[in-house]
Amino acid sequence: MKAVTDDLREQVHAAARRARVAAHDLALATRERKDAALHEMAAALRARAGEVLEANAKDLEAGRAAGLSQGLLDRLALSEARVEGVARGLETVAGLADPVGEVLRGSILPNGLELKQVRVPMGVVGMVYEARPNVTVDAAGLALKSGNAALLRGSSSAEHSNTALVAILRDALETTGLPADAVQLLPCHDRASVTHLITARGLVDLVIPRGGAGLIDAVVRQATVPTIETGVGNVHVYVDASADLDMARRIVLNSKTRRVSVCNSAESLLVHAAVADEFVPRITDALLAEGVTVHGDERFAHDPRVRAATDDDWGTEYLSLDIAARVVDSIDEAIEHIAVHGSGHTEAIVTGDLAAARRFTARVDAAAVMVNASTAFTDGGEFGMGAEIGISTQKLHARGPMGLAELTSSKWVVWGDGHVRSNS
Amino acid sequence: MKAVTDDLREQVHAAARRARVAAHDLALATRERKDAALHEMAAALRARAGEVLEANAKDLEAGRAAGLSQGLLDRLALSEARVEGVARGLETVAGLADPVGEVLRGSILPNGLELKQVRVPMGVVGMVYEARPNVTVDAAGLALKSGNAALLRGSSSAEHSNTALVAILRDALETTGLPADAVQLLPCHDRASVTHLITARGLVDLVIPRGGAGLIDAVVRQATVPTIETGVGNVHVYVDASADLDMARRIVLNSKTRRVSVCNSAESLLVHAAVADEFVPRITDALLAEGVTVHGDERFAHDPRVRAATDDDWGTEYLSLDIAARVVDSIDEAIEHIAVHGSGHTEAIVTGDLAAARRFTARVDAAAVMVNASTAFTDGGEFGMGAEIGISTQKLHARGPMGLAELTSSKWVVWGDGHVRSNS
Missing domain, CATH: 3.40.605.10 (Aldehyde Dehydrogenase; Chain A, domain 1)
Incomplete structure (x- = not known):
């Protein structure tokens, strides 16, 4: 031997x-x-x-x-x-x-x-x-x-x-x-x-x-x-209080479902409490309609179609039709959640507020930070590099x-x- | 414990x-x-x-x-x-x-x-x-x-x-x-x-x-x-057939003796055979006059003041008043010697020939390659960076x-x- x-x-x-x-x-x-x-x-x-x-x-x-x-x-x-x-x-x-x-x-x-x-x-x-x-x-x-x-x-x-x-x-x-x-x-x-x-x-x-x-x-x-x-992506989309909720729905769905097996696909959704009453049921419906299993915190999981998230869910790169979902009380709570659970790949904010966008892009530490754009864009071809040998985290x-x-x-x-x- | x-x-x-x-x-x-x-x-x-x-x-x-x-x-x-x-x-x-x-x-x-x-x-x-x-x-x-x-x-x-x-x-x-x-x-x-x-x-x-x-x-x-x-430097100066030999002497002495304890100081000298008859005795005299011990190959060591180099000398970072010295038959032999023994820090050529300078700078793989300049210039301050935290090799x-x-x-x-x- x-x-x-x-x-x-x-x-x-x-x-x-x-x-x-x-x-x-x-x-x-x-x-x-x-x-x-x-x-x-x-x-x-x-x-x-x-x-x-x-x-x-x-x-x-x-x-x-x-x-x-x-x-x-x-x-x-x-x-x-x-x-x-x-x-x-x-x-x-x-x-x-x-x-x-x-x-x-x-x-x-x-x-x-x-x-x-x-x-x-x-x-x-x-x-x-x-x-x-x-x-x-x-x-x-x-x-x-x-x-x-x-x-x-x-x-x-x-x-x-x-x-x-x-x-x-x-x-x-x-x-x-x-x-x-x-x-x-x-x-x-x-x-x-x-x-x-x-x-x-x-x-x-x-x-x-x-x-x-x-x-x-x-x-x-x-x-x-x-x-x-390369390539381990526990990717978040944060929907801010000031987000256009139609835009938010499109970005969340595209980030999650475009191709679930790739590293830039979203694995967690964070929603500001100010828009939770309206957005949580809408996005839950939309995700379920696409066949996504939602692992939600208590504010998502009072919907019986949503599974209760465990602590493990926040750190999991599913690479499947699953998403962890949580309501946060402020942008800083979202930033803190990402600092604890993110893998430094791609993080996105959906917002209409300039100060929120500037705060998020300055404070979130990741290879790519998206404002009002799908996380699916983190890609050498999309970035104009012509080709890609991997995504460094x-x-x-x-x-x-x-x-x-x-x-x-x-x-x-x-x-x-x-x-x-x-x-x- | x-x-x-x-x-x-x-x-x-x-x-x-x-x-x-x-x-x-x-x-x-x-x-x-x-x-x-x-x-x-x-x-x-x-x-x-x-x-x-x-x-x-x-x-x-x-x-x-x-x-x-x-x-x-x-x-x-x-x-x-x-x-x-x-x-x-x-x-x-x-x-x-x-x-x-x-x-x-x-x-x-x-x-x-x-x-x-x-x-x-x-x-x-x-x-x-x-x-x-x-x-x-x-x-x-x-x-x-x-x-x-x-x-x-x-x-x-x-x-x-x-x-x-x-x-x-x-x-x-x-x-x-x-x-x-x-x-x-x-x-x-x-x-x-x-x-x-x-x-x-x-x-x-x-x-x-x-x-x-x-x-x-x-x-x-x-x-x-x-x-x-950072910082391990087995640094060479190569004196080409076409070198201005006064310039070569100044550059060798400065590279070796300016500060012997720093990583950009020269540890080895390579001399083209075409100028060996004239340059070997001149540079030997000059190095000895500065208190440098010369560890030479047979073409240096027929001078009784020169110590015979062993194989170890070619790979040694002395950080002291010592230099290994060898006569090479061509620029490619010098480039090959550097490829085998160099540490990828700084390598210098002294030459008057454009083709030799281009060949050396293209083929020698090191952090810095000098043409007609002392190896002592590899330094963040000298390069205009204002300060330096180390030299990456x-x-x-x-x-x-x-x-x-x-x-x-x-x-x-x-x-x-x-x-x-x-x-x-």
């Missing part, structure tokens, strides 16, 4: 070392060459869609045999249309500006030194993710465009699909003269491969876990390489949707004419 | 919770209020310098009794002039622009949503550092200006000095109506207080270790809160000198008029 573990460790480290070599080439690749590879990848995915769907059918069959839930099977399933979707995603990334080389700051110092801070790739970026095979292609494309080599650790349930996709991506890299090792799939049968990846300090520059709270927490706790926490390096810029670091380049520093 | 450990853990966590409360106030404090507090701190340090020096005398006495080296005693020692220096440092920070609220990006989306990304404080920032008590004041000042509460974990050798300084800073905060708990000193007698600080996930937003490689490595490996690695979040901006995170604020997202 020990020998097997050591083998796996060496396998992961060897992949990381090959990725490092590839990353050196990629860091110097021009935008022209990277975009050519992205277009070649897209074309190859279309041309070889049959291979991908065949591999995916094996994963689906194994998944059914293993008793995966219908939800997981849906996330695992590919189709002609989904393959076309990921191919188009690569072409979209090709159309985005190259983040590498962007000058972030620059000046000439009093002594004449010329200072520039430029974006450079991170180097080797690891991704740890669950079921969905399209993440394999999205992550590889974003990593490539930002000049990074990608180490992909998908789930074993998607092994055949991921293997087929990565083979196609690697062939496309070689066709365009870029190193195939810029995209590598790591062994997925043993959880230890995750451990080896996130402790490969010096070999791996960044690991992004994308999946459930358990996965993310385990990665962040064990990692010795830098990580970015941490404060270091990146916060909120992460696109190409968030996959880069920077370097100071200083030009002088023989400058030396005085002793003072 | 278990009870003592639990007590210490609770003590650190309680301090962090008080810091969180203070951080909420600080995040909303206007620049006017923060600058008033910084000026009050400076005035109080001047007025109560006697207290500080008395406390410092106790530390120095204890240090001498404990047999601390002269170098450590020097770093520990305060004087009227040094107290004046840190007071002026606070006034400089007051003069800098407030990073909080700075709009980093902003646009109106096609659907009319108004998007702004603004700088916000990190929250609670921990500092773990060694001997120098002036770091206590510098860190507190930078944290305050950037709207963060500071948890300071200095070394036990500076306990009396740090206690006196923090008491003065806290009094000044109270005088100006800001929460005293924005600056707190953590217990320093037990290494476990560091462990409790760096594992207080959810209570502490960022920890910056500042000190020797051992301290930094231990913090990064054990931490579950985000950390920024990691790629995530901050790279190179860290000033006020690097102590902030960001928040997306989105204003709409009832926007909901379509299902497509």
